[in-house]
Amino acid sequence: MIPEAVPRVLDHQPSRMRRPRRRGLPIWTSAPVIVGSLVLLGLLLASLFAPLPHDPVRPDALSVLRPPSWDHIFGTDRDGLDVFSRTIASASRDVPLALGGALVSLLIGAPIGLLVSFPTRLADWVMRALDLFQAFPLVILAVALVTLTGNDLQNVVIAIIIINAPRMIRLVRTEALVLRSRRFVEAAHAIGASRSRVLFRHILPNVTEIMIAQTALAAAQAIVVVAALSFLGVGVSPPDPTWGLMIQSGSQQISTGQWWVVLFPGLAVVVAVSAFNAIGRGLQEAQR
Amino acid sequence: MTVLLEASNLSVNIDTPRGDLHVVEDVSFSLGEGEILGVVGESGCGKSTTVRSLIGLLPRGGRVTGGSALFDGVDLFAQRPASLRAIRGDQIGFVAQNPFGLLNPVLPIAKQFRTLIRAHRGGLGKAECASMAREALLRTGIHEPDRVLHGYAHQLSGGMAQRVVIAMATILDPRLLISDEPTTALDVTIQRQVLELMRDVVRLGNRSMILVTHDLGVVAQFCDSVIVMYSGSVVESGKVAEVFTHPEHPYTRGLLASVPGGGRGETLPPGGPPARFEPARGCQFAPRCSRAETLCSVEPPPTVSSLGGDRRVRCHFVEIEEATHGAPAG
């Protein structure tokens, strides 16, 4: 019913012609992958261990909405909280949450994707259900679920899964379908290898790298989802900082010219997203 | 016979992440008016790149690094992109394999003809373009040109599509037709008809043709002269009758012997032309050659031209034999 209505043109394009990789270097040694990983690691370590110039959750009523200065290099917000300290401290919530959400999406999506790559009636139904799912307003759905399951930051993971797991299923299925028509898989079938053997020995190893790259891209998107939800006030518990919450608190002063409260956490989001994207794209490039 | 195309010392490099790939190196040949020249060799030996470089259609990163190609007195490599564009399609036609891939899938055939004609003869009306297209299609043996013109590429059969492609390539009466494996994607039964059609179109208009193929039978039947390429270089060239009856280069001999039931002597050992990131040092064929000696992998082979006519062979042994036995008569 629905499936016909939903065009499939944009389903992930299978990566054809996978040439043997350059010998010697493993794929994660490409420059964007290394740089991206270092940036994220640096951000995370700084938020966990680095000494911050001010307490990120203790307001200072005497310095409210101060522009960037030597004391407050990113300025302060309307409660007198130090934007720099809060921006750094937020990384310990935003980044693990996004990465965790992406990983859980992978753990849920990949096995289903592999399963539905076998032409069974169940597989048909799963794909139809996914198509119908596309018609749901996902953000609203995600907000609803997080709100109703207790409005905890941890539950934002559910929103990430809702958005990313279907994509992961499609991707893994498409790749597996391509692989299944390849010679070596046909050969394995022909010499009588069992279904599960084909799946685990021949198909899974060949989609692993693609799945890892996709997980990084999903994490990039998850950073935005986390920021968007906490911008809407979903799943946050002030004054604990997250980038989205910081941007939200600054958004009320942007029309009156206090740009720093929004800009710096915003830049942090851009940096984190770019870093995850760089890792994902770098891994994809390396596979080509 | 007037020379229409004279390519000298043509070299092409392709810029890859691993360095410059030397795809074509020091290739020279000439093509007379009304002549059909075959270019043969295994896949990856640089045949396609050679002919594509003539009309500036190299893949991304490819560039001509040396040599000249005089077409009717004009050096094709010295042309600005705009004037080369004006030559393509108008004076030099081009046909490649897989006709379905060549036609635009979403435009009616008539519209594609019109775009092509107007690119060279601006200001022609719709009706004039249509009548030109109709004529060209009739020439290629399509009897209901209107039906084809109003349809789309996917509505044609393979043979029909290739005929439409040939009609497009020859509609402006080019003096040279370059065809790169024109029949590879077609059914065996249709291959012959398409080749015969191309030959007739060329012969009737006193045009010339370069026919790239890996099928020696096709060369024997349709070409006047031939160049045999290996790993980016010409190893042997000359009139088809001479080259095929008395092949001198071990590679040519191997190729001929590989034709089923076609020849005597040793067939080619497995393998293929190597990809090269440096200019050739010795003979590229040496690793696969049964006669190869130390000399072959060190010294580049000389071009032997003393065999008479426009015969050329690049091989150390041919040179040595020529020196000991003297030039054969005629």
Place this chain on the structure above:
Amino acid sequence: MTSVDGLREQVAAAPPQTSGQQARTPRSRWALRLIVRRLLILPPSLFILVTLSFGLIELIPGNPAVAIAGSGATHAEVQRISTQLGLDRPLAERYLDYLGDTVRGDLGKSYFSGQSVATELRHRMPATLELIVLGLALASGIGLGLGTLMAYRARGFAARLSNWLTSVLQSAPDFLLGLLLIYLVFFKLGWVPSPVGQLGLADESVAPKTGFMLVDTLLAGRAGLFASHVQHLVLPVVTLGLVYGAFMARLTESLLSKALRAPQVEFARACGLRERDVLRYAVLDVRGALLTYVAILFGTLIGGASILDRLFSWQGAGAWALDGILKLDAPVIQGFILAAGALTILAYLACDVASTLLDPRVRDDR
């Protein structure tokens, strides 16, 4: 010439593969048939959507009656509200009631404001649609332009610049970009009025006829209001255009650079076609996929416009639905999911029909 005789037989034996009949049916009638056939899919799809959204709300823990009554309410009060809202009736009964009401166009009333959900949607959805359609139009323009530039002149300076720019824009959440634009364009440059909604605070609104304020202000002959509305549209539309334009540009670039390496483009060049025609051939090749992407973005934005609605104080359906969710206002949530889902499915249908009409290959397949 023997060969030509041979050809004759060959041609006679293998006529063009199509019936040629479809090509001769008038295009418009044929298109109409296709659209009708596609529209038949809509009712069952909506049925599933309604059922799912109803089930979803039911499955969610938490009693709206408690939320409405407030934390200090007694058990009796909660009971009373439950009865009043009909929440104490069996699930199946409520589901059938809901289905029946939905078919009649009655989507219930908000638990809190008591407003009819259908009326609210009718008033608010046009405002959201206005934003999304204009934003997507701008995004398509930006995306096609930059994407073509990046694919066609891959090594040029402008291409590198836009490559960098689109990467950054892709990494920025839309609300962040919106805020920065408010700072830059409103506060610093003062080019647009303050982002307080569809109109300025002092503007007196017109009575909604179509709900699309661009149309309504013109129908009412209020040129001043129309201009004010256009000015208020600038920031949100530019925000949408830039963010989703970057995504479009990326997709255009990857599709087009592949299309530009395709044999048909090489043949077009070999025939000496002008470069603009060569480029046109390549773009024709990818337009179906781009169209699909626009439809997908439309679906995403219908559900996701809540944030921008809130940011620009837009009286759209998104912000309204968001409030409904935070207050557990089930009829509002269900109504919005239904409306957004229906619009998304309609967009997919339109895209499907359009790409079928545009591509003769698919056309003959059906």
